[in-house]
Amino acid sequence: MSEPDRLPAAELPPGTVRRAGDWAVGNRGEDRYFAVSRRCRHQLADLAEGSIDADGCLVCPWHQSRYDVRTGEMVEGPKGFLGYHGPTPLYTQLVQVLGRIARLRVRRATREGTDVVLE
Numbered sequence: 001m002s003e004p005d006r007l008p009a010a011e012l013p014p015g016t017v018r019r020a021g022d023w024a025v026g027n028r029g030e031d032r033y034f035a036v037s038r039r040c041r042h043q044l045a046d047l048a049e050g051s052i053d054a055d056g057c058l059v060c061p062w063h064q065s066r067y068d069v070r071t072g073e074m075v076e077g078p079k080g081f082l083g084y085h086g087p088t089p090l091y092t093q094l095v096q097v098l099g100r101i102a103r104l105r106v107r108r109a110t111r112e113g114t115d116v117v118l119e
């Protein structure tokens with residue numbers, strides 16, 4: 001089965017993230033769309049269920065790792081692990097270093113008419 005490469009833009013209002021096959025597709029506002037691979041580099045949470053913060057980063061729904069959606073790089077590590085949510089300073093730094101190396105895959109996502117197209 002081929003991956004979807006088109007989404008109706010109406011399904012992606014500013015500040016939202018949606019699933020499109022293996023991709024998390026979002027709108028950072030002002031038609032700034034993005035598409036990144038869906039699995040968090042920390043513990044594989046589905047980033048299509050994440051959120052977009054005030055800096056335009058994609059935030060993981062499980063432990064709030066933050067990603068630069070232009071590069072796929074983890075710019076802030078997780079706040080916890082497994083079922084624990086809280087400070088883990090050294091662990092957070094270690095995962096962040098790994099997340100900078102093993103980046104999310106990135107696809108270009110642009111608006112074409114009424115659709116968002118993944119290239």
Ligand code: FES
Pocket residue numbers: 040041042043044045060061062063064065077078079081
């Ligand atoms: S699974 Fe994403 S931060 Fe833990």
